[in-house]
Amino acid sequence: MPLWQIYHPEKAFSDEDKQAIAQHVTDMYESFMLPRFYVNVFFHALPKTSFYIGGEPCDDFVRVTIDHIARAIKDAETQQKFLKGCTRLLNPYVAGRGLRWELNVDDTPFEQWIVNGFKPPLPNTPAEIRWRSENRPSAYET
Template identity: 75%
Template sequence: MPMWQIYHPENAFSDADKQEIAQKITSVYESFLPRFYVNVFFHAVPKTSFYIGGEPTDDFVRVVVEHIARSITDPAQQQQFLNGCARILEPYVGARGYRWELHVDETPFELWTVNGFKPPLPNTPAEIRWRTENKPSAHDQA
């Protein structure tokens, strides 16, 4: 599952901005993952709780992306993914004068469940069903 956590100054994004960003992030994955796999969390951080280099700030956005459903091992694909992330975020952060940083963690697929189910392996009939139905369901895990 891709989980994006976006730590940002208070009032950096409107509710409409947040929905647009979440929809754009989801669109990156929807051709090969169930849409419900994509989680986006916005964390507004007050200036008194946001420090960069030991100094309070209100002009920085930190994005943490966690991948579980898929890993990106090819360096060219990694760069392509990072470039895509920048295209999504730039109009909302850099273009508005915010400094920003992003990193991606990858968690082992084997250490993941959804509603208590082990997710189906990539491109299996069960995963295709999860993607089509946009919800988890029981499947043969063999």
């Protein structure tokens, strides 16, 4: 599961922007063959008095943290391609609007993850293919 947490000034994104960003993020991971329901995008609007950069109140900065659980990107070339894809996805909404931004990716061990009480199937197995096509978790034979 990729979990995107986007911390932003209160008025940085409209509801339509948030929907569009979430759709773009979900589409990107679907192209990696992940079930769409794996993708979580949370927006955290922060007032200027709750957002500090360098000890100063801030209303022009967006912080994106991504937790990868379903897949880890191991090789440097793919990592850079992924970060460039994130930049293309986000730039119209951040840099294109004069906002400063930062992004990081953390990998969480696949073994420490469950969905609705189910241990997710391994990548590209028949069970994961079924989860993708049904867009929901379900029991499977291990």
